[in-house]
Amino acid sequence: MFQHTFREKGLWRGWLKNGQSVEISTAKHGWDFGAGIHIHGNDDDMGDRMLFLKLWRLTIVLPMGVIEHPWPAMDGPQWSAYASSEFGLMFHWGMSSKSFDMPWFLHTLAYEQQMADGSWISVFDPDAKPYAEAYPFTYTLKSGKIQNRIATVSKRRHVLCRRMFKMFGWPRWIKESIDIDFDGEVGERSGSWKGGTMGCSYNLRRGETMEQALRRMGRDRKFR
Structure with a gap:
């Protein structure tokens, strides 16, 4: 299934034939809950569309195909909602975002x-x-x-x-x-x-x- 994989402490990544990858990572500190879709521009002027899931200190990133992408490399829109111990409540829609601090911050x-x-x-x-x-x-x-x-x-x-x-x-x-x-x-x-x-x-x-x-x-x- 994977052309090659990589592993280090707190991170595992496996690359598919189309260049996208599945990623599983664990954070040492803090927590996040939520999900979303993010499009990352790549070096081929295309977009890597990815689904990410956040559960406590676990983050899973799943590829959803490569699409035409007019945004600069490593930049792009996101549609997501999640709660973070660092950033509070986060909402993204396209290139816009809004955050709200938790009341106990x-x-x-x-x-x-x-x-x-x-x-x-x-x-x-x-x-x-x-x-x-x-x-x-x-x-x-x-x-x-x-x-x-x-x-x-x-x-x-x-x-x-x-x-x-x-x-x-x-x-x-x-x-x-x-x-x-x-x-x-x-x-x-x-x-x-x-x-x-x-x-x-x-x-x-x-x-x-x-x-x-x-x-x-x-x-x-x-x-x-």
């Missing part, structure tokens, strides 16, 4: 940065300059080479609630993090055309200082 009431006097100002305020501290930061590449950088660290926080309660703004809770800027590229891609990391963020634990969070990130995080 998190909603950001405020995204703020800490100032020198301890107050909090919106990160979108162009005149606000957050309080920052600078620390030496070292990162060891797989080759054993050590990168020495200066990390400038400031504190940010998300004020959150469930979307169903956003009009009340309660119950709410706060998630703090550090925002980090390096004075040079960090990670395995440093110096390449892809480039290393110049900045990132990291969750801040209760009672932890910005420096302590930076050092914990240095021990636990790997940069590509």
